[in-house]
Amino acid sequence: MTGRLAGRRVLITGAASGMGKAVAELFAGEGASLALLDCDAAKLSDVAAFLGAFARVCDVAEAGSVETVVAEAAKSLGGLDGVVSAAGILATKPFADFDRATWDRLIAVNLTGPFNVIHSALPALQAAPSATIVNIASVSGYLPMAGTTGYSASKGGLIMFTKSLAFDLGPNIRANCICPGVIRTEMTRYIWESPEHSQRASDRVALKRLGAPEDVSRAALYLSSEDSAFTTGTEIVVDGGFCWR
Numbered sequence: 001m002t003g004r005l006a007g008r009r010v011l012i013t014g015a016a017s018g019m020g021k022a023v024a025e026l027f028a029g030e031g032a033s034l035a036l037l038d039c040d041a042a043k044l045s046d047v048a049a050f051l052g053a054f055a056r057v058c059d060v061a062e063a064g065s066v067e068t069v070v071a072e073a074a075k076s077l078g079g080l081d082g083v084v085s086a087a088g089i090l091a092t093k094p095f096a097d098f099d100r101a102t103w104d105r106l107i108a109v110n111l112t113g114p115f116n117v118i119h120s121a122l123p124a125l126q127a128a129p130s131a132t133i134v135n136i137a138s139v140s141g142y143l144p145m146a147g148t149t150g151y152s153a154s155k156g157g158l159i160m161f162t163k164s165l166a167f168d169l170g171p172n173i174r175a176n177c178i179c180p181g182v183i184r185t186e187m188t189r190y191i192w193e194s195p196e197h198s199q200r201a202s203d204r205v206a207l208k209r210l211g212a213p214e215d216v217s218r219a220a221l222y223l224s225s226e227d228s229a230f231t232t233g234t235e236i237v238v239d240g241g242f243c244w245r
């Protein structure tokens with residue numbers, strides 16, 4: 001490890017699993033102090049104990065509890081230099097069967113969640129000499145796929161939310177997205193546990209494999225470090241060659 005985040009204090013949501021967990025592990029190894037948020041208490045406790053990091057159980061869709069735990073996180077770390085929003089959910093069904101509760105929850109977690117976290121973290125981020133925001137969106141924010149009206153709307157919204165944030169919060173705060181394709185995590189277990197689905201998903205991308213959480217955490221490291229000092233309001237697509245953006 002190279003200490004690329006030495007001295008930086010970073011809050012990560014969705015840190016108990018998948019990409020958020022991979023980001024937490026990589027960032028800890030690169031010298032960052034971490035505050036980890038997730039709604040899954042048992043898994044979060046395991047990750048936090050392994051990394052020796054501050055952690056709080058929290059539903060990112062609940063503005064009040066987000067405000068409380070983000071303030072606790074900033075106090076515990078002595079400030080915040082970065083946020084990575086990885087908490088998210090997936091639900092797919094044909095639009096004719098799409099119920100309002102599913103729509104509301106997708107928007108609440110995947111779009112309003114990052115808003116809640118970043119809004120609560122803003123005073124701390126503004127107090128830092130230079131701060132970074134990384135939101136995990138998706139190729140679904142670009143590409144229509146069957147049954148993804150709610151998920152795609154939440155991720156397309158997150159991409160534009162992030163671009164607009166970059167405009168509003170520069171020059172001291174940079175804001176960028178990562179748009180993953182299919183990555184092997186709990187969210188996509190239904191794909192990679194089936195040899196047939198897994199093969200189909202691999203065959204349709206140029207690199208002929210599913211992504212690993214570490215493919216995404218390395219992009220998050222770039223966007224959270226000085227290596228990306230002149231990059232804001234954009235996306236890094238990590239999809240193995242699929243959506244061609």
Ligand SMILES: NC(=O)c1ccc[n+]([C@@H]2O[C@H](COP(=O)([O-])OP(=O)(O)OC[C@H]3O[C@@H](n4cnc5c(N)ncnc54)[C@H](O)[C@@H]3O)[C@@H](O)[C@H]2O)c1
Pocket residue numbers: 013014015016017018019020037038039040058059060061085086087088089090109113136137138139179180181182183184185186187188
């Ligand atoms: N896996 C993929 O192929 C893929 C592709 C594109 C985008 N994404 C996005 O990447 C992000 C990370 O997903 P993942 O694949 O690592 O999934 P994952 O299920 O492994 O991890 C998601 C984490 O978010 C947490 N979480 C869910 N809802 C929450 C809430 N309301 N409040 C707090 N925490 C909550 C979960 O407990 C879990 O620990 C998500 O935003 C997802 O939409 C995933």
